Amino acid sequence: MTTVDDPAQTGAPVPRTRGGAAPARGRGALKAVAAVVAVAVLFAAPFGVNTYMLFVLNLTLVYVISTLGFNLLVGWSGQIGLAHAALFAIGAYGSAIAVEGGVPFLVTIPLVALAAATLAVVIGFPAIRLTGFFLAIATLALGMAIIEVLTVAAPITGGGGGMDVVVWKIPGITGSASTYFVTLVVAVLAYFLVRRALVGRFGRTLQTVRHLGTLSGSLGVSVLRYRLTAFALSGFLAAIAGALYAQLQTFIFPAMFGMNLLVPMLVMVFVGGAGSLWGPVVGAAFAVVLIEFFQDLGDLQAIAYGIVLMLAIAVLPGGLVSLGRTARESRWVGRLTSRGRAATGEETGRAG
Amino acid sequence: MVQTALSGLEAGSWFALLGLAIVVVMKAADVPNFAMAEIGLVATYVGTVVNAGAANFWVAVVVTLLGGAVLAVAIDLLLMRRLAKHGHFPLLLMTIGLSLALNALIGLIWGHDPRSFTAPWSGSYFTVAGFEISWAQVVTIAVGAAGAIGITWFFRTSTGAQMRAVAENRATARLVGVNAGRLSAIAWGVGGLIAAMAVMLQAQSTLVSTHSAASLIIYGFVAATMGGFVSLIGTFAGGLALGVIQQTVGAYVSGTAQFAVALLAVVIVLLVRPDGFTRGVRLRDV
Amino acid sequence: DDGGGAAAGEAPPGVTDTAITIGATLPLTGTAAVAGQGLEAGLRIAADEINAAGGINGRQVELVLLDDAFAPDRVVTNVRRLVSQEGVYALVAPAGSQGLPGTWSFIAENGTPVWGPVSPGDPELDEVYLLSATRKSQIQVAIDYYAAQGFTDIGVIRQNNDLGVSMTAALTDQMPEHPEMRIVAEQETQTGSTDVSSAVNNIIAANPQAVLLATDNTQVGLILQGLRNRGVTVPVFADQGGAGTGGPSAIGPAGAAAEGLIGGMQVDTVSTDNPDVEHWRGLAQQYSGEQGTSGFSLQTYSSLRAFAELVQRMGDDMGYANFQAVAEGLREDPISLGAIPDIECGPLPGGHTCVNQAGLAIVRGGQWQILQAFQAPS
Amino acid sequence: MPADRALIELTDVRKAFGGNLVLDGVSFAARPGFTGLIGPNGAGKTTCLNVISGYLQPGAGTVRIGDQEVVGLAPHAVARMGVSRTFQTPRLIPDLSVVDNVLVGGTRHHRAGHVAELLGLRTAREDEARVRERAAALLDAFGLADVGGRQAGRFPIGTQKIIEVVRALLNEPAVLLLDEPAAGLGAEDVDRLVEGLRAWTGETGTAIVIIEHDLELISRLCPVAAVLHFGRIIQFGAPEEVLRDPVVVEAYLGAGFAAGR
Amino acid sequence: MLLDVERVRTGYGRLEVLHDISLHVEQGEIVTVLGPNGTGKTTLMRLLSGVLPVWAGQVSFDGADLGRTTPEKRAALGLCQLPEGRGIFQTLTVGENLDLGAVSSRRSGADLRADRDRVLGVFPELAGRLAASASSLSGGQQQMLALARALMGRPRLLLIDELSFGLAPRIVGDLFTVVRDLREDGVTFLIVEQQASALRVSDRTYILRNGRNELDRPSAELLDSDELVASYLR
Ligand SMILES: Nc1ncnc2c1ncn2[C@@H]1O[C@H](COP(=O)(O)OP(=O)(O)OP(=O)(O)O)[C@@H](O)[C@H]1O
Numbered sequence A: 001m002t003t004v005d006d007p008a009q010t011g012a013p014v015p016r017t018r019g020g021a022a023p024a025r026g027r028g029a030l031k032a033v034a035a036v037v038a039v040a041v042l043f044a045a046p047f048g049v050n051t052y053m054l055f056v057l058n059l060t061l062v063y064v065i066s067t068l069g070f071n072l073l074v075g076w077s078g079q080i081g082l083a084h085a086a087l088f089a090i091g092a093y094g095s096a097i098a099v100e101g102g103v104p105f106l107v108t109i110p111l112v113a114l115a116a117a118t119l120a121v122v123i124g125f126p127a128i129r130l131t132g133f134f135l136a137i138a139t140l141a142l143g144m145a146i147i148e149v150l151t152v153a154a155p156i157t158g159g160g161g162g163m164d165v166v167v168w169k170i171p172g173i174t175g176s177a178s179t180y181f182v183t184l185v186v187a188v189l190a191y192f193l194v195r196r197a198l199v200g201r202f203g204r205t206l207q208t209v210r211h212l213g214t215l216s217g218s219l220g221v222s223v224l225r226y227r228l229t230a231f232a233l234s235g236f237l238a239a240i241a242g243a244l245y246a247q248l249q250t251f252i253f254p255a256m257f258g259m260n261l262l263v264p265m266l267v268m269v270f271v272g273g274a275g276s277l278w279g280p281v282v283g284a285a286f287a288v289v290l291i292e293f294f295q296d297l298g299d300l301q302a303i304a305y306g307i308v309l310m311l312a313i314a315v316l317p318g319g320l321v322s323l324g325r326t327a328r329e330s331r332w333v334g335r336l337t338s339r340g341r342a343a344t345g346e347e348t349g350r351a352g
Numbered sequence B: 001m002v003q004t005a006l007s008g009l010e011a012g013s014w015f016a017l018l019g020l021a022i023v024v025v026m027k028a029a030d031v032p033n034f035a036m037a038e039i040g041l042v043a044t045y046v047g048t049v050v051n052a053g054a055a056n057f058w059v060a061v062v063v064t065l066l067g068g069a070v071l072a073v074a075i076d077l078l079l080m081r082r083l084a085k086h087g088h089f090p091l092l093l094m095t096i097g098l099s100l101a102l103n104a105l106i107g108l109i110w111g112h113d114p115r116s117f118t119a120p121w122s123g124s125y126f127t128v129a130g131f132e133i134s135w136a137q138v139v140t141i142a143v144g145a146a147g148a149i150g151i152t153w154f155f156r157t158s159t160g161a162q163m164r165a166v167a168e169n170r171a172t173a174r175l176v177g178v179n180a181g182r183l184s185a186i187a188w189g190v191g192g193l194i195a196a197m198a199v200m201l202q203a204q205s206t207l208v209s210t211h212s213a214a215s216l217i218i219y220g221f222v223a224a225t226m227g228g229f230v231s232l233i234g235t236f237a238g239g240l241a242l243g244v245i246q247q248t249v250g251a252y253v254s255g256t257a258q259f260a261v262a263l264l265a266v267v268i269v270l271l272v273r274p275d276g277f278t279r280g281v282r283l284r285d286v
Numbered sequence C: 001d002d003g004g005g006a007a008a009g010e011a012p013p014g015v016t017d018t019a020i021t022i023g024a025t026l027p028l029t030g031t032a033a034v035a036g037q038g039l040e041a042g043l044r045i046a047a048d049e050i051n052a053a054g055g056i057n058g059r060q061v062e063l064v065l066l067d068d069a070f071a072p073d074r075v076v077t078n079v080r081r082l083v084s085q086e087g088v089y090a091l092v093a094p095a096g097s098q099g100l101p102g103t104w105s106f107i108a109e110n111g112t113p114v115w116g117p118v119s120p121g122d123p124e125l126d127e128v129y130l131l132s133a134t135r136k137s138q139i140q141v142a143i144d145y146y147a148a149q150g151f152t153d154i155g156v157i158r159q160n161n162d163l164g165v166s167m168t169a170a171l172t173d174q175m176p177e178h179p180e181m182r183i184v185a186e187q188e189t190q191t192g193s194t195d196v197s198s199a200v201n202n203i204i205a206a207n208p209q210a211v212l213l214a215t216d217n218t219q220v221g222l223i224l225q226g227l228r229n230r231g232v233t234v235p236v237f238a239d240q241g242g243a244g245t246g247g248p249s250a251i252g253p254a255g256a257a258a259e260g261l262i263g264g265m266q267v268d269t270v271s272t273d274n275p276d277v278e279h280w281r282g283l284a285q286q287y288s289g290e291q292g293t294s295g296f297s298l299q300t301y302s303s304l305r306a307f308a309e310l311v312q313r314m315g316d317d318m319g320y321a322n323f324q325a326v327a328e329g330l331r332e333d334p335i336s337l338g339a340i341p342d343i344e345c346g347p348l349p350g351g352h353t354c355v356n357q358a359g360l361a362i363v364r365g366g367q368w369q370i371l372q373a374f375q376a377p378s
Numbered sequence D: 001m002p003a004d005r006a007l008i009e010l011t012d013v014r015k016a017f018g019g020n021l022v023l024d025g026v027s028f029a030a031r032p033g034f035t036g037l038i039g040p041n042g043a044g045k046t047t048c049l050n051v052i053s054g055y056l057q058p059g060a061g062t063v064r065i066g067d068q069e070v071v072g073l074a075p076h077a078v079a080r081m082g083v084s085r086t087f088q089t090p091r092l093i094p095d096l097s098v099v100d101n102v103l104v105g106g107t108r109h110h111r112a113g114h115v116a117e118l119l120g121l122r123t124a125r126e127d128e129a130r131v132r133e134r135a136a137a138l139l140d141a142f143g144l145a146d147v148g149g150r151q152a153g154r155f156p157i158g159t160q161k162i163i164e165v166v167r168a169l170l171n172e173p174a175v176l177l178l179d180e181p182a183a184g185l186g187a188e189d190v191d192r193l194v195e196g197l198r199a200w201t202g203e204t205g206t207a208i209v210i211i212e213h214d215l216e217l218i219s220r221l222c223p224v225a226a227v228l229h230f231g232r233i234i235q236f237g238a239p240e241e242v243l244r245d246p247v248v249v250e251a252y253l254g255a256g257f258a259a260g261r
Numbered sequence E: 001m002l003l004d005v006e007r008v009r010t011g012y013g014r015l016e017v018l019h020d021i022s023l024h025v026e027q028g029e030i031v032t033v034l035g036p037n038g039t040g041k042t043t044l045m046r047l048l049s050g051v052l053p054v055w056a057g058q059v060s061f062d063g064a065d066l067g068r069t070t071p072e073k074r075a076a077l078g079l080c081q082l083p084e085g086r087g088i089f090q091t092l093t094v095g096e097n098l099d100l101g102a103v104s105s106r107r108s109g110a111d112l113r114a115d116r117d118r119v120l121g122v123f124p125e126l127a128g129r130l131a132a133s134a135s136s137l138s139g140g141q142q143q144m145l146a147l148a149r150a151l152m153g154r155p156r157l158l159l160i161d162e163l164s165f166g167l168a169p170r171i172v173g174d175l176f177t178v179v180r181d182l183r184e185d186g187v188t189f190l191i192v193e194q195q196a197s198a199l200r201v202s203d204r205t206y207i208l209r210n211g212r213n214e215l216d217r218p219s220a221e222l223l224d225s226d227e228l229v230a231s232y233l234r
């Protein structure tokens, strides 16, 4: 029987596990080297760049951590859970309040992470009955409720007025370098955690649940358990990111964690490439750096941001990470190679 | 009390109309359109310019509604079509990018200070049994209902079925002879028109600005959810209910809890009725 | 704060023999863009004027203005960029209200002076000098005024953010001064929301003799419409930021409903015949950008003029230590510009609130008119 | 293996959708080896499978797997008791490779929990290794060894059905329910399927219930077949006899068929 | 000649599946296509219905080159299809699915109802279920619905990808007679099949192998002779 050799170009997030395809391995090794170099450079950064650049880097890494979680939920498990910003806030406030109460910052990280993971499961619970947009709205609502609670609980949280964050420092290191190192380490760990989760059994089962829904039950998969685990993991990472974010901002208040945070978070997931492993990294960098980069465009910056976003999608519907693949299969590249053809028929998959 | 109810129904009508706009596009193009509020906003701003330009009020209204329709169709033709084959996520993100861009564009052209669409009846009140009732409220509620009925009627035809077919599987729909392109253009057009109507009505009784779109779109989506993203009537009812809940909370609990509580009410509705106010068409999946 | 002292010794950034770089982060886009453009205008107008006159001690003023779109996290990022990347000497009249507190620890670390930030709380930092009455003291002055008018039933609407916080603070401090006064209704509105109808309904129900607002100018406009449309004509107060006193930002949208709006004044109203204001108006009319003639413009114009005056007095030693010394010396020899109350900073504690008198203006016939001259809360 | 013991047994199962009674007191048992389940379109065959595998709750009656009652259990619980199934229209994850699609079916081989897996503990790694090995062997048995790395969505429906069978087998079920596995298969593929399945039961003594409209296949594989008609079992026995029954001919085969053979 | 396919190539992405396929169908003919799994039969169908583009060669219908004509236009020309996997719209009711079939020929009212009744006469199983969700139908019932829908389009050339898919023997038998009758009404058929009985109704048979023409013979000859053919049939 004849079959295809090059991977498909289906648009909706195509989570890619290493399907044992030989070429992937070779590229994998290359990627690994690149990654090691990148991390090394990042560790050296504080000694090379000024505090502003360090801050931007730091911010990017924080968003990488949170997006790793969000992508796992949205891109892999296919559940559009919109409480991510709120869980992020839980991390920020939880850590800030605990630190104020004398708990060492580094200790607060695992604490808020576990707390948020639990909370995320509660928030995800409507997933018993709801999916798709219904779940999206339900989780959005619960998220809003959390923010509202943070506002009302003024005695502890400072309410709408916000609260100062006691900044943690490694003795002898000035500025935000201390947090930066923590963020960097956490980000790397988070990446490998998520990677391990997704390239293995967990990842492929998540995709099964996403595609087959209840039908995956016949494979012995407890659908609800996987859906909720996805929520837990995303909350876990969101909270860690939030804790670090609080250290970065040094002053937090509820309005920071509303829609104006949630939308960029979604953008990071999708621009990077929902359901890919590197997507969150690329997406976070895209979102943060772009804003800084457009700073000098004045009135035009907001519009430029929107347009670049639209272009990115129009050109790379699979997200920035699909760049390589798209290039390999695109018309133009195809034309150059011998029997290259427009990839039109693709949309059919199989009709019906 | 009566005041609260009226304000509720008024706001509810805006939400309901926007929800309808979202559902209509959802039906045909299967896109959750986050740019809907901005589309309506652009149209309304154009309208206010015409309105202020000493042109007849009704001319301004027509311009607004057509503006919304035209803009929406243009978006469909230029941006959405080519992405259709790539599934939900790119389309969704495209609408987000679009909303950001349009919002910024409005700011660029007309500035960020809020404005209103002065209607002959704006700001005029009449009293019934000791209650002051604003004409704007009455008009909004009436027009909202009319709009809902109109659309529902429009989709009762076989067009409705065709649209759902396209939404479910574009390729197969075309195979059986459905002109998917024409349909999605219609849907976007109608959607844009309703969205324009929603924002215009809002601008007639209060102020709209580049940042009023944000909350409107969410309420719109909530309304759409109440309608299960298919039922137009359900969406309309959902929108009105949402408005009333939200105003009641504002009046008797706190103006800041409105949003959260209104949304929570929806969660409860959803948990009780997972498909919202629809006769839940449960799919046989095995 | 260790950083301040440390930074003071060595030569400060942003000054050469020919130029001095000054920065600010402003909401040039987004929800507060109208105010932001006014603030920008004032700084540019002042800078041009100073430079035309040969600069400060021969140093041309170079402005670095960043947009924060009113997003707090952007404010934090921008301040870091201004200090570490653009290497500014000082921040003059930065806005971005609620984000600013997130930068204090960083400011303290770098010792960068922050001269006349637009309406934040008072952080009591060596580096920060407040040049205009805080929101809190404006509201206090308004309460005194209402008391003087013999109003006893007050309605309050506050936003659930720092605006609301300063309202609460003002009420707790000032209401006891006037035992006869009571709050008949206190409503809270959602930040950034355009839905104030339920708040308005409740206020009308309580029918107060006067109303105090602590909201953004969109909500001020909406509330005014809501009240006036339903025939409620009682006086309504909002602080300089909310009322856009002297400018169009709130009364523009409110239209006819703005009649009788009382605005807190941090600077003189733009329309008075005060010669210094007239002088500014002359320059503002030539300004090419947006919002040149708004009250926000006059405010930042004054801040930068005052800054120039201060640096002039510093002479050759541009060190931050000297900056602090000269600034805290203003008690003896204030800077008086006419358009704003005299600037008389002193040492901490308390001394960095260089101005606490606020005036009141009212909208009559669509025009801002002075209602009560600058004075401190009782 | 005790060939007489019934691995799965339905007694008087009833199921109605709205007004229409789809299963009207179905009773039948399957022993190790192949059992055919045939009948007109809409007779209730697939519904039977859905009841057994826990997707539908019967209005009345009992379903036993081995000697355990399964009515009321969730699908995944039933599956973990050793009941695997395929679907009438193949349900693979189009974007995943064939191997990954199959591996998903290996849930019963995993002892380690999520945490152990996330931490990459040895137990988890061993589990993974074991399933991969089994999956490879199975794919080989069904002649799919060389396409394991390719995207499942790109195979013709016929091939997808075979992949689904392999996925179902990976859990080493005691009971395997196949819903029209041969529909859309060409002659070659049918042979592949038959050999694969024969080899499997030979070793394991799994009870395999096959729904098929391809009676050649039924006759080839099944010593016994049950005929379902309007929710009732109207015949049970060796295919030859069953297919000679006039009622069956009338309701299911049609005159043309008899002539055709 | 109603359908004429001249040395066409097509495929997916950059994978060519059909190499220089040629075939033709005369007005009123019933032609079957055989071939092992994965040989490209469905791909051929997709090509003819315009879902896949022609890379090289030419497809002409009723003398006119189809070129890049869109699927919906082809449907309007009377080129109807029962796709592999049926393509039933699960979110629609049975009735709505049926009526969709008539969209291409823009009919409505009495005319439409008449067609409906005629088609439902062929598939009485569906008649009682018009208001039910199509997803509730059994596999075979969905196959019937798919065919019924295709007939609603008043096809001139009907492309059928596996007519017998999931259908009980009796129904299959009946359908072949239906096919014969329809041919009398002037409908032309191109049928992909795996069952021998198909050859009994068809006039000619093409055999594809690895995306190439293998042979083209009158069905009657093949039926009892060629063992090669036997290996594809069941
Ligand atoms: N969820 C449901 N809702 C309503 N009716 C249903 C549902 N599921 C099945 N039915 C009906 O029950 C009957 C039996 O369906 P089932 O799928 O079991 O038939 P089947 O024997 O598998 O037929 P086929 O051989 O065509 O697959 C059919 O008439 C079908 O329409």
Ligand SMILES: Nc1ncnc2c1ncn2[C@@H]1O[C@H](COP(=O)(O)OP(=O)(O)OP(=O)(O)O)[C@@H](O)[C@H]1O
Pocket (backbone or CB within 6 Å): A001, A002, A003, A004, A348, A349, A350, D153, D154, D155, D156, D157, D158, D159, D184, D185, D186, E012, E015, E017, E035, E036, E037, E038, E039, E040, E041, E042, E043, E044, E084
């Ligand atoms: N969407 C697709 N993307 C890539 N390759 C595909 C796609 N669909 C089919 N193919 C490949 O094209 C070849 C022909 O497939 P096709 O479905 O036409 O075979 P077929 O003759 O219809 O097989 P069957 O008899 O099983 O239906 C197969 O090798 C298949 O792998």
Ligand SMILES: [Mg+2]
Pocket (backbone or CB within 6 Å): D045, D046, D047, D088, D179, E138, E139, E140
């Ligand atoms: Mg079935």
Ligand SMILES: [Mg+2]
Pocket (backbone or CB within 6 Å): D156, D157, E041, E042, E043, E084, E161
């Ligand atoms: Mg095929």
